[in-house]
Amino acid sequence: MILGIDLGTTNSLAAVWQDGRAVMIPNALGQTLTPSVVGLDDQGEVLVGQAARERLLTHPQLTASVFKRYMGSNRTERLGTQSFRAEELSALVLKSLKADAERFLGQPVEEAVITVPAYFSDAQRKATKIAGQLAGLKVERLVNEPTAAALAYGLHEGSPESRFLVFDLGGGTFDISILELFEGVMEVRASAGDNFLGGEDFSELLIDGFIEAVGKARGLSDKQADANLYQALRKQAEQAKRTLSSAERASMELHYQGELLSWTISDSEFLQRCEPLLKRLREPIERALRDARLKAIDLDQIVLAGGATRKPIIRKLVAKLFGRLPAMNINPDEVVAQGAAVMAGLKARDAALNEVVMTDVAPYSLGIEVSEQTAPGRYQPGFYLPIIERNLVVPVSREQVVNTVADNQTALHVRIFQGESRLVKDNIFLGEITIPVPPKPAGQMAVSVRFTYDVNGLLEAEMTVEATGEKHRLIIEDNPGVLTPEQVEERLHALSKLKIHPRELLPNATLLARADRMYQQLLGDERQWVAQAAAQFQAILEQQDEAAIVKAREELKRVLDELEGEGWL
Template structure:
């Protein structure tokens, strides 16, 4: 019996927002989430009653529940960071899995069928550990990640569908937490990455942080109060900073107005500050300048000059900042393309790749004909005497790739060697990132320099590294798929997946409570509007009844904030909202 693969979705798992897409016919389409939006905030929260919420609902309640709300977890992927909530430590993989589960569920609702396979994108400059962590997050979420592809490559794939003519494209991808630049050659149905560079700790979050710091300083000067110690106030500032940044993309000034931001002996204090685009540009000029070197490095590694580039593609929401587009224009000497939606094109490209891997494309279509050739972002080396990083694979080597080299022993009668694998461009291993290590035992006793040990590096299509070492004298071999200390064992992944599934049922119930509360808030607003519009028309008894029901519903809503919802409160809200609707009839 031939196995038929289900629909493969494409996921852009972003630092601040995520997006999911699918191939329909031969066209990639963005999947709208349950809330009706085309992107989903990459935010996870645990309410006081221990429910887990993801996306818009989690972002909305952050100010009243900031210490139990997790933003920008992608910045911690591949590290041993843990977030402690209710006595349990969550890994970045688990928190990312909650976001992936939400995207998976939204896709299943949209398609009307279960989804198990996905192509997931990562920043081109993600290390091996970060790629492994992303695969682990997929497993926990119940997703089989068929392929991990680099975000700029994915964007170029979406672009190349409609622009197949031969051209060299520079993809400038500034997202919420990461910056990537890739030089890509779009040829005859081949998309070939020539070089990539970037900064895994530069993105829109940093621009927001500059506004927050500015507001804290201004408030200190005007009111003599330091807000940086107040967790709830800081969360409100972050939300306003993000809004202000977005407004300044189209306006030259924005007003930041936060009533009751602090209390002191003399009463409440409010923030009311006007921020100009000029001040914002001054606060963030160094962040924009940090994108210059990776652009120059990628061009240098590709062996191209700026004039060789036919098109500059802006990807990632942060490229909407006017100063960023200005810098690209000035740097490259040409107008960047705005053909693609910077928030959606990465997911669209991933969906195309998913369609190819799932055999869901019609033969002969533009999408089915395109071949992707990506590169490894950083050089790989092993440690040799004196802490030297001996490179086996240079950065920007096309993947998949395999390379072997013969090494030998440093001491007489040595029967084992430690193989330490590093990623990075520096001469000494101490300045590079240790990916992992293993020991080859049972080497034939001999004088130093006699044994021949063949070390082989193998990088697969996901950019994930396998390393093996073989003593050519005895035929003994040892190999590992690199897993750094931050990565999870299969047992840990299985346990996390089980917990995620158990919680998922609770999450669905909790989402229902949130929906009921939102319906109640909507009903209250509509009733207030109807009361105001019909004051002179309605009979006295009807007016009195509507007012009473509105008052009752308003009280219940104020006693049931999002982070304290439970079944009892949800039932009361539903009944009160229905009573208001009945009174309005």
């Protein structure tokens, strides 16, 4: 059985292709969305999902979130006395999804198809595969998130012919893909995106607005200085965003140094503050349409994916940009995971998917650094020569010939980059190799550079010295920030020593974490009600009477729901 996983910035989901359809897998709380949050409880055991998310406010020093943005980098998150890379935190989320799937399916799960943002770099893709390896999953296939969404949408619609754009705005990343469906062939025409733009950025705008309006005058200027305050503000911002979905005004409140700070923002003011982000959303759309040689009017449908597209402000923008309402007949939270399950079914050669063919494109250009002649006999390094240009159908192989620039040059240093900028300093460095060449006059020694880019977004470079036929091959593996095989083994050993909070006890841990958070937020009688209800629940837990625990859990949940509604979901 191959699992389809949407490893998201804010939430992650798992699905499986079963009986001719994508089936969503519930977690230990019976929900399909598992927050991409990892924490340690008071006993040092690992918590993943909603239980960890509830502790973001009460125990920020023991909890990590939004770590997907740092995949493929050397950045670490400190939880108590331990440090974790983004791959390791992601691996713990994947482990949790794997355990949920095995419980749901009643059989071991050893392989998965994992989705990644279309604009994820080579290093970020490798880091995602490493996260799967650390979680005990074989990950041979990565699929771009908007491509997965399009696959789910295409099968759901059942239309023999369609041209549509997938607008995928998640918690931390934004992707655009334009696809064409024709006689069972799903062809990606163009992709574009922004790896640092998502729903979290809209929350940050509200946090910054609150500090600017009422915080600075009270001495609150640095939102990152106090982790507890930041998480309290973040929760208020999330609630304000939800309120603005159906009301013209929303308020944010924060208890700071014995004073209640309050700020109200209108829908129109929020829209004005969002304008820089909305402009960043437009740019990838325009690039993708331009690359696909299409106009907005040529599209049959606009498909929404990602939880952030639930916001009315985003749907209004999409409607304004394209002159029509987007398609909303598939849950935007689940559509990417459904597509991952379809891809898993294709990989497993499920008979129900025999007629489906999927093609994808390289979402960014890949090239090398070259020197350009600025005067007779003078060359300036630092210029970018694309070899594989963005939006070519993958797998793809392309070749360019370069020459030496100095007399009697004995080596050619090839530096590989990803990006669209004219100068390599503005692109992403991927790797390098030095090739020995026979000494000859400048320009007389040629080397052909061939790039091959596969369906997983991984690059292989082959350099051939034309005079000798000698070949040098480089698979881009040692990206800065990507773990080596030896480091992966070391991290596997370290992760195996971590104690994971028992899955069957997660509902209890989640409810108590929610009670602790609400106790910190509330005052007066309401605070005491929460304290008493939580204490009663803990006393019943110690009796280890399952029937009594279930009843007490429902009672505590009822009390918390009355005070807060559905909670921070």
